[in-house]
Amino acid sequence: MNQIIKIRIKFAKYGTMKFIGHLDIMRFFQKAIRRADIDIRYSGGFSPHQIMSFAAPLGVGIESQGEYLDIEVNSITTTEDMKNALNQTMVPGIEIVSVTVLPDTVKNAMASVAAAAYRIAYKEGIFPIENMEQKLQEFYAKEQILVTKETKKSTLELDLKPGIYELKVVKADAIPEIYMLVDASSSGNIKPTMVLGAFCDYCNVKFEPYSYQITRVDTYTNLAKEGKPRKLVPLEAVGE
């Protein structure tokens, strides 16, 4: 029986690569792992596939500094070696940030995801919203943040409020950006555009989705026991 080593890979995705969708990123990594000669484990059967699982899918157009995938390997020299080998097979716009070995008990990346943090910049500099900081505070202080979500069959009214864990203005090189930490679990995933759209509505500003650059800052898992207050840590922090 082979030993099984679980590996978590954190990567950043930016620039032109933001236009590559989730499924194609998966294909990209399958090929990259071959190029890097990683001793990955395969499933059985006639067309064996690599054992690989991605955390939360990222929408097309969004950049990220905290994407994750888990793989299983038969052998590894060091995590540093693996990181370097992978980085040599990347393209501009995808960068391996860290490689960690996971304890056996950890759930896979997809099942672990609890939250994600985003920053939103206005592409042309300053947001076209006056008094943004104050407005955002007022908006976040509301009892409920209701949005309507269109599904194929019906329109659904949804309260975003319980899923927004943090919402504030931060500065990047003195230019204000919106920061949010939101639920990203499979049951309650909140898209940053939903929050941004609702905020624009609140400010009576027309929401132009292409005017904003959204960046996922990191993806988090919840270490707290059920019923206890959230204890969010980045997905890479559970490794060794």
Add this chain to the structure above:
Amino acid sequence: MTRKLALSDEILMQVEKPARYIGNEVNSVIKEKDKIDVRFAMCFPDVYEIGMSHLGIQILYSMFNAWEDVWCERVYSPWVDLDKIMREKNIPLFGLESQEPIKDMDFLGITIQYEMCYTNILQVLDLAQIPLLAKDRGEDMPIVIGGGPCSYNPEPIAPFFDLFYIGEGETQYRNLLDVYKENKKSGGSRLEFLQKASQIPGIYVPGFYEEEYKEDGTIQDRKKLYDKAPDTILKEIVMEVSDTHYPMKPVVPFIKVTQDRVVLEIQRGCIRGCRFCQAGQLYRPVRERDVEVLKKYAVEMLKNTGHEEISLSSLSSSDYSQLNELLDFLIHDCNEKHINISLPSLRIDAFSLDVMSKVQDVKKSSLTFAPEAGSQRLRDVINKGLTEEVILKGAALAFEGGWTRVKLYFMLGLPNETEEDILGIGDLSNKIAATFFETVPKDKRVNGKVQIVTSTSFFIPKPFTPFQWARMCTKEEFLEKAYQTKQGIMAQLNQKSIKYNWHEADVSVLEGIFARGDRKVADVILKAYEKGCIFDSWSEYFHNDVWMNCFEKCGVDPAFYTTRERSEDEIFPWDFLDCGVTKEFLLREWKKAMNETVSPNCRSKCQGCGARRFGGGVCFESDNQNQN
């Protein structure tokens, strides 16, 4: 540090598959443009997923970029959604690598793989903001070069190109680019460059010639407008195929493309000599790649791309003399690395079935036979050396091995075809189904059945084949033949096991016009493009009524190119090109076809086709030279 894209985020977020337009793929090449003398845009005039799957472009891309002074970029047809936006916003077509306009580059090379992309050539030129007609291009416009199989009859698209490269690209491109650099350095004009280029072997400058027509519309003569231009142009060919440039680091697309795998070209040419097949004549003689070289390529390319699949490419892989050894190696090496092997065009016999059972899931895969004609008589006419006995034997073996799906390919409208030949299609399909029920006992039948898919395409006579003299059917005749085929299948005992597909007739007729067209057809193509025709090979964008209307408006009669009978001494629009195979040989074969006589393949007995003059390949193998 990020490259600036030619298209805004807003546009890219609105179009289908933005990955088609951003470049940045693994193994794509970025160079410092200040250190470059020649910028070359290499185009496949169809959508990215199809263009990226083409081996020829990968070869030239890699070869050009291996030269320090050249930067080769890729360009494909923007899909209809982006096409519209680019026209509205006046965005010039750009190279995927630099994201800079094509019109500022030195060359635009267009590979022309099928006739139905002709309007897309105009789309690319138009979006690039390059004048559609070569004669209207100014000094600062790129030189537009055509290549690929359709350049063996370039006349219907001749006015759109500055020059054509006839034959395999590996041999003369360096020379051509050097002449260009030289001319640029000495301040020479565009015309001077074209004049110099016309002296390079394999280069055809259409602007230096004019066709003169007889009253009946056939060609009287070709007049030269530049007296040093050659009378005939012999195709370029690589004889030492094991030593030529091979793309060891092919570009790996992000999105799924048609050919999403490593492609190993094991040989060029085909020994078979099927009389309908253009490739079989154009790429003579057969030249095999050394098996050791191929093994090395396979390993290295898989490593460089990370592809999970490798496929062999050639016109007839079973004829590759070292196939056994190559497949053994691949099966062993690839299994270890969890790489799939895809095996196109293998003759079905015990050996190939054994190999296929090792690399495919027998239950899911299907067997392919291409008898092409429904009766032995007609198979003799077309020189397809596949007999019913061989097919049924292969099928029986396969059914025993667990296969239950069979695909059959036929052509309708072949020269001399009779109703009996057509009914033979249903008959053969039925016999294969019957073979299944005879070979596989009831309790061993997966889902109790066999699935036979019989497909027919319509025969289109192509230049440089023995059938270049043949009459092509009308649309009505084609449809009648398809109907008869269907009736024939329906009348069979096992008809429930047989599914029948047939090809569109309109588009075949148009392809037939282009294939043997002359320069008069160019007006029609231009007009159809102006009327909005693009992506004609995509049935949802093909508008036959618009095309027929344009033929009428231009006073060009489609029947002249399709159904007209051609006399043996007619001068064809492509006769000034020489693909190595002589017209005498083709005529000999045409007559043999009419006598229902087969010709042996190159390996069993040389037929003296003319390609021996290239001095290598199969023509010089052992003792096939006992010519008659």
